[in-house]
Amino acid sequence: MIAAGLIDALREVVPDGVLTAAEDLIAYGFDGTFYERTPPLVVLPSTTAQVCAIHRIATARRIPLTPRAMGSGLSGGAVPLDGSIVLGVSRMDRVLEISVDDGVAVVQPGVITAHLQALVEARGLFYPPDPSSLKQSAIGGNVAENAGGARALKYGVTGDYVLALEVVLPDGTPIRTGGRTVKNVTGYDLRRLFTGAEGTLGTITEITLKLLPKPRVKRTALAVFDRIADAADASTAVLAAGIAPAAIELLDALTMRCIAENGVTGLPLDADAILIFGADGNHESVVNEDIAAIGAVARAHGARTVTVAGDDAESERLWNARRSISPALARRRPNKLGEDVCVPRSKVTAMVARVRAIAAEHRLEIPLFGHIGDGNLHPNILCDKRDPEEMARVAAAARAIFEAAVELGGTLSGEHGIGLLKKQFMELDVGTDALALMRRIKAAVDPLGIMNPGKIFPEPGGADAFRL
Amino acid sequence: MIAAGLIDALREVVPDGVLTAAEDLIAYGFDGTFYERTPPLVVLPSTTAQVCAIHRIATARRIPLTPRAMGSGLSGGAVPLDGSIVLGVSRMDRVLEISVDDGVAVVQPGVITAHLQALVEARGLFYPPDPSSLKQSAIGGNVAENAGGARALKYGVTGDYVLALEVVLPDGTPIRTGGRTVKNVTGYDLRRLFTGAEGTLGTITEITLKLLPKPRVKRTALAVFDRIADAADASTAVLAAGIAPAAIELLDALTMRCIAENGVTGLPLDADAILIFGADGNHESVVNEDIAAIGAVARAHGARTVTVAGDDAESERLWNARRSISPALARRRPNKLGEDVCVPRSKVTAMVARVRAIAAEHRLEIPLFGHIGDGNLHPNILCDKRDPEEMARVAAAARAIFEAAVELGGTLSGEHGIGLLKKQFMELDVGTDALALMRRIKAAVDPLGIMNPGKIFPEPGGADAFRL
Numbered sequence A, B: 001m002i003a004a005g006l007i008d009a010l011r012e013v014v015p016d017g018v019l020t021a022a023e024d025l026i027a028y029g030f031d032g033t034f035y036e037r038t039p040p041l042v043v044l045p046s047t048t049a050q051v052c053a054i055h056r057i058a059t060a061r062r063i064p065l066t067p068r069a070m071g072s073g074l075s076g077g078a079v080p081l082d083g084s085i086v087l088g089v090s091r092m093d094r095v096l097e098i099s100v101d102d103g104v105a106v107v108q109p110g111v112i113t114a115h116l117q118a119l120v121e122a123r124g125l126f127y128p129p130d131p132s133s134l135k136q137s138a139i140g141g142n143v144a145e146n147a148g149g150a151r152a153l154k155y156g157v158t159g160d161y162v163l164a165l166e167v168v169l170p171d172g173t174p175i176r177t178g179g180r181t182v183k184n185v186t187g188y189d190l191r192r193l194f195t196g197a198e199g200t201l202g203t204i205t206e207i208t209l210k211l212l213p214k215p216r217v218k219r220t221a222l223a224v225f226d227r228i229a230d231a232a233d234a235s236t237a238v239l240a241a242g243i244a245p246a247a248i249e250l251l252d253a254l255t256m257r258c259i260a261e262n263g264v265t266g267l268p269l270d271a272d273a274i275l276i277f278g279a280d281g282n283h284e285s286v287v288n289e290d291i292a293a294i295g296a297v298a299r300a301h302g303a304r305t306v307t308v309a310g311d312d313a314e315s316e317r318l319w320n321a322r323r324s325i326s327p328a329l330a331r332r333r334p335n336k337l338g339e340d341v342c343v344p345r346s347k348v349t350a351m352v353a354r355v356r357a358i359a360a361e362h363r364l365e366i367p368l369f370g371h372i373g374d375g376n377l378h379p380n381i382l383c384d385k386r387d388p389e390e391m392a393r394v395a396a397a398a399r400a401i402f403e404a405a406v407e408l409g410g411t412l413s414g415e416h417g418i419g420l421l422k423k424q425f426m427e428l429d430v431g432t433d434a435l436a437l438m439r440r441i442k443a444a445v446d447p448l449g450i451m452n453p454g455k456i457f458p459e460p461g462g463a464d465a466f467r468l
Helices: A006-013 A022-028 A048-061 A113-122 A139-145 A190-194 A228-240 A253-261 A284-300 A312-323 A325-332 A345-361 A388-407 A423-430 A432-445 B006-013 B022-028 B048-061 B113-121 B139-145 B190-194 B228-240 B253-261 B284-300 B312-323 B325-332 B345-361 B388-407 B423-430 B432-445
Strands: A065-068 A085-088 A095-099 A104-107 A162-168 A174-178 A203-210 A217-225 A247-252 A273-281 A303-308 A335-338 A369-371 A380-383 B065-068 B085-088 B095-099 B104-107 B162-168 B174-178 B203-210 B217-225 B247-252 B273-281 B303-308 B335-338 B369-371 B380-383
Touching (some): A006 A048, A048 A162, A113 A139, A139 A203, A174 A190, A190 B190, A217 A284, A228 A303, A247 A253, A253 A325, A325 A335, A325 A380, A432 B432, B006 B048, B048 B065, B065 B203, B113 B139, B217 B284, B217 B312, B228 B247, B228 B284, B273 B284, B284 B303, B388 B423, B423 B432
Parallel strands (some): A065 A085
Antiparallel strands (some): A104 A203, A162 A203, A217 A273, A217 A303, A247 A273, A247 A369, A335 A380, B095 B104, B162 B203, B217 B273, B247 B273
16 A cells, blocks of 8 residues: 555654554554544654755656645544555644744644744733643644634634645645735735645645734633524624624534533533623723623524623633533534634624524534624534435435525624535535635646545535545 | 637627726726736626626636726736736725624625725624725736735734635636635635635635624734834734734834825824834723833833824824825835835844845845734835846845745745735745645646736746846
């Protein structure tokens, strides 16, 4: 399976970083989806020079590479296909610089997101992107998938913080794009091209991130609804009122039940849905006023109670409950198909209703949660991938959810990426001509097609939602 | 000069929109730089379908096209080279939709920026990007150059507000990319590729922009300094203090003299430099507190006075003075070479000193102003392009300024684009390999090279800063 001499060539580059034993490889064959593809080989460089050398070897031998950070992604982006070897960046985990004066951090791709956040917050700075996986996921993966998070509502997604990238192109050439300035229009925006490209255009080896001053005050409020439609309306109404919350998160009844089964206590399990609101700023009086205004709007739209977390610990409990959803769902049923549709604000209530109708029609449990403030919902279809009859219904439901999102003026993916999970629906969303243009760009950057094959682009003739 | 049949073919598409008379063409041959190249022909479509048809004709005949909105750019991006015909979008000037619910505006490329701002503000919304040319420039040009403005410090540049684009590809195929959602990671970020591409990849025919709630309170303060280095230090110190002003603008003594000669009164002409600070928000007490904190930091860094504008009219007078700089400079000397370097925050004081030293060394007047808060400075070299001896010094000074910016970790252009003016310095900034990658992307999108030739990419062997 592995070409002769490949292992030796890679061991010359990274003597202690080439894995070939089956028990080592298995850990590099999956991500947060239900896909599993054990790679033939894993290589773990520590330096950009080693990444370049690995790329040159892969190019010379026409061997596909799948870059991988922590493998916590939710679209299959890091799952190695078509015999790809895995290029893991977990050893490139150094924070190279935090500059208070320039408001930037320079990091290697393997730095854990929460670790970076803690470091910069200790210096009075703030790195806002907060994917729910932040304690497991790394910046390199966040950039590759252009990850979002709850605070994206106020602060934007990972890509909004990427000032510069060092990228190793497929043939092993390292380039730098962007810089340490917040404004830069010098030529084409390569930063944004590589951000969210899911490792299909090159391997990211260094990232310069914009940092903000840390907000001095944070508040969290919980609003409880007897009808999910009211919760959705309340979210839209808060934004229409000109309040700028840091986050608005939706959890429906089934989602709450799943995390309660997993040990999270204190949630109103008799409610149809809850909203968790975050607000932050530098002035206690203003943040309190914002939270009060949010509460008033929520009550006017049918919230039966609105409670404000009394202290940071109570607030953190709510956010930890929110972040525990993905692992909790995985325990209720053997598998889950997590979606990431994003619809315009005015269509959130309609999308929520469509997901519920689709769940009923296809007789599936679909817990619904997500960043409802920016229209980014995560219906998760619970399933058992060993059951072909159920999986046929799952595929039909997934298609129906995508079609509903696109019909409502939305998109397939707000923050997880396309990867393997949604590639067959790309044309439905972006159209034939834009997809063809993406293919031309892919071919221009990666003419041999060695970077993370099988991702983003649909396979010919495959209407199949997902290859198990 | 014009190929036979071309005029007839274009008149079939746009019967009343093909200009060929010399007196009509001359107005389409320049922008805000000193370049002039009268095009052989101008075509003024009103619809996307007409733009597609024009592209198809240009493709079939291998005729280069230069898209143009209002031609107020500052890098030569809209100046037609190499026999390009001008595709002017000034007739495509409709605001198609303003949605309060979704927080978006959908516009054609010829909509004047200030016009859109007034419309959305009347609905309680806010479109932050504010290039100084906002009363003359159009959204299409702003997107093509990824324009900034004073408020970019707090709110980001044009590209941060582009949710979706309709673009006509070189061969006449229209595509849509992005949507009405604030999050979208469905495939490669084509929006960001076309934003700032200066018309070299296609013609933008429709733009969906993100809108924010309009801040309820705005304040402006003026700080006066006897030494420009203190002003630069004060700007950095305000940001380091964690205050988030909407804008920090620098005007040096010579800049003030130029606008005073042009009728602006009330500026402290005996000072070495001034800073104009903007602050905004929803709470009067907070904005007042921010302005007070800014004033305290400025005084601690050597401001001899700090005054807060008493009302909106006084505030608007200061901002109008700021916006009058470019036209005023053009009256002091026959020409100006306006630069747009951007350096990391911590290097602003050093960059200011370098510009002054370069002016002295090359015996040139270089008024210095700009968005100092985000490190984006506009040294403008005053000159007379008919004087070859002076122009040789101008070229040397321009190169020295670029080299200083790059040496300090900065970039050639923060918000004006590269166009024609800075293309010979591209390699100095982005490096050989990233430039080669940009060329490959250009070739993938525009294989015949018909879109806005002569822009962004340096000409072989030309060390020459600018072809007059």
